[in-house]
Amino acid sequence: MSDTTKNNSTIRSVLATDCGSTTTKAILIEKVGDTWRQTWRGEAPTTVEAPFEDVTNGVVNAATEIQELSGRRLVNDDGTIRTPERGENDGVDIYISTSSAGGGLQLVVGGVVRSMTAESATRAALGAGAIVMDTFATNDKRPAHEQIERIRQLRPDMILLAGGIDGGTEKHVISLAERIKAARPRTRLGGGFNLPVIFAGNQEVKEDIKDLLGDVSDLQVVDNVRPVMENENLGPARDKIHDLFMEHVMAQAPGYDKLMGWADAPIMPTPGAVGLIMQTIAKERDINILGVDIGGATTDVFSVFDEAFNRTVSANLGMSYSVSNVLAEAGLPAILRWVPFQINEKQLRNRIGNKMIRPTTIPQSLEELKIEQAIAREALRLAFIQHKEFAVALRGVQQERTIADAFRQTSGGNSLVKMMELDLLIGSGGVLSHAPRRIQSMRMMIDAFSPEGITELAVDSIFMMPHLGVLSTVKKEAATEVFEKDCIVYLGTCIAPVGPMKPGPVVRVAWTADSGTVSEEISDMALKRWELPEAEISITVTPLQSTLDVGAGIGKPIVKTIKAGVVGVIVDTRGRPDIQLPEDQAIRVPLLKSWVKALDEYPLSETEEVK
């Protein structure tokens, strides 16, 4: 780390970068008068590809862009970041960074029972910002020799081994360690050292584990992730993963040794930093929150429902490196159903393939933008499905069920994600943060997540949540101020009735505000938008069909104060829990076009304007 760091209280300027798998994003944060503001931003392609195999090239390019735009000198003659600040417009006090370049942090996780200790270990790994390459357990369907073969092939950055509550099973945990030993796993990035293995299982067997793995791995023992069946203790394992990420993974990626020397705080994995910010918002506002960060290679989904934090990473759902995998997993018809024009299928497949092999390109034409946003909807939707399946109550704990629970029909099993109870949906990542019109971000999130009842939506203005996550570890007040003032953009509120729907009027929305009085009935299969000058309004939503719920119970009206945001209020009567779109393209495309027009989502083409 830089040895020129200023005393924390005297810091007045911060340069923060996020080295993503595709783009390196830099922001400048300065104290303007008495408040902290994000003032300038720059970005450049991430340089881990030959001939620029040094991540600092991308960092310097992004910083240089800010330097050119702001007039503040940020890069020294020798190509290093200029810290500390030397005077007005000369240098910054500290430089900090997050990173997900080079595939991020990749882990293999093990536990005795797949749905119990292995799941707790997976949660710890994901919470630390890792990609879980595989989870093995004594009860997964693979025979032991196949597990060993798989561990050999994977070459993770580290292994997290849990298993057994404290004082619980010993034999099964040791058996898992024996499998790791037999596999003799090696690190992904090579080098002459042993693979880090974190043991976070039954503490009664830690000496046996040391005997088995002490010589063949860099073994670290931490507290059990599941010390008792009823509780998880993920913190120690998560912290150890962060430490090892810095020591082992970052230290070997191209150029990172240099970058670590420049940075004034430990480099955090990007998702770890975003998770930190999400948890802070949920806690400070006491709300249920769902967040998504869609990147080039992966899509992360975060949720905090009733204070339970969960994060999932869909390792192969993204908008550039993994874009073809979105096509493979969703299928072409699923993507095409969001495209508001006819397109040759072969041509579309080739375009998606070309984005995969040239991942840093951006949509120049409107048509390309619409295709990209259609793909994004499917990437987000698939990532959310994975999240709902993972974010569940602790299994293995006896649950008390009431008669009401027994009669309640839920499709999500014991998922903690209950869309009707969601207060705020936040989007981040290039395709959402940089959509030319904010309505496009709102529409993508509504289509992908199908929010139910009344839900507030927001977007990370220019993708700075990772930067603020790492900043919060150095200067919390600066991170909080910038988050509210410059980072989060409140898009507005979505109102969506849930339940079986007949053709005809579905809901009545009514409010009175300075800008006027509205009382309107909305029919089925519609999207309706109101742009409002007010920041907040008190709205009454009344279901017009006895089967529908808008948040107060089936058939009951609701009165609520909602945020209007930069987009406004959108009523969505296309059906919930799943949006129903016509399969016939000849019917669907005109319908999609009518929604585009109703929402003012894209500029109309000349022919559309004539119509």
Add this chain to the structure above:
Amino acid sequence: MAAVFTPGLQVTEKGVIQKDRRLPLEGEVTVSMGEMVTAETVVARTELPGKIYPINVANQLGVDAGRLKSLMTKTAGDKVTEGEIIATSPGFFGLFKSEATSIVTGTIESVSGVTGQVIFQADPVPVEMDAYINGRVVEVIPSEGCVIQSNATFIQGIFGLGGEARGEITMVAKAPSQIVTESDITEDCKGKVLVGGAYLSVSALKRAVEVGASAFVTGGFDYDEIKDLLGYEVGVAITGGEDLGLTLIVTEGFGEIQMAPATFKLLKAKAGMMASVNGATQIRAGVMRPEVVVTFDEASAPTEIVKPPEPVGIQIGDKVRGIRAPYFGLLGTLKSLPNEPTVLDSESKARVMEVTFEDGTEAIVPRANVEAIKG
């Protein structure tokens, strides 16, 4: 001013290249420093460990795990053959004796007194690694492999399928814009590295596999055909292990797209010469692009290690090519690099460059949608 670091593929008529030849596991290096090698020379060999088979022998014998070690007739490190007795239980007063046998020919890795598990490892599988290119050994990495250096023509593609292959370069297309069809592939293509033009039809590719061609280098190919050929979709561009019947190298992209004239010209100039090709592509984490390597006369192979030139950005006057619609595949010259971000047709704001295309038209193109090309 910021350099414009736009990724470009290498197309080099004559340069010094180095190839790392490393074993997947430690082994024996069979060449020495300074030695001249051909592509077929074995430079290192090793033995890949055999498969692991954990068997709970304590359960088989019906004894507590803690007693297992005392009942073993073989111990960790011992060689065993399939069916050989490795442990016996005494039974009751000499009755109900039971015995456990090895399920593989190999070695006993470990015996656990806690779980009762015995881990067997099958005999290792020998692996040899060749030099891949003609050249000189300029570095020996003890127990791991070596570095081969050579004067060579080096051409990178954008995407490939299949691993390392060799063959004589044979031009199937007469021009970089040609579409190669089935009828262009003849029996003479056997064992050859074939060079096409703007597009290779799937029937032509299948015909090339049928006649036993070694590799195919083409400008464009249809993305959806890959699924039909492999039986699965390539969702993430990490390739090299596909069993396609030949190595496929796409130099420009998916769809119909003229091979870069410099690439075509260079391959044409090398027609009749032996080439080493590799389709392995990795666009995430440690980028790897497919390649065609044609080495020069072995005797001229340099002995000094030459470092690659320092990267420089694209400059005004450089040749560029559009790599995304609506200018995908079009060649042009960089006219200017405006500093201020510009609003595009999509309404996105991005840093751009002004390009004069070959037909004389000019356009504003996002810097991210252009790559530098040589020749």
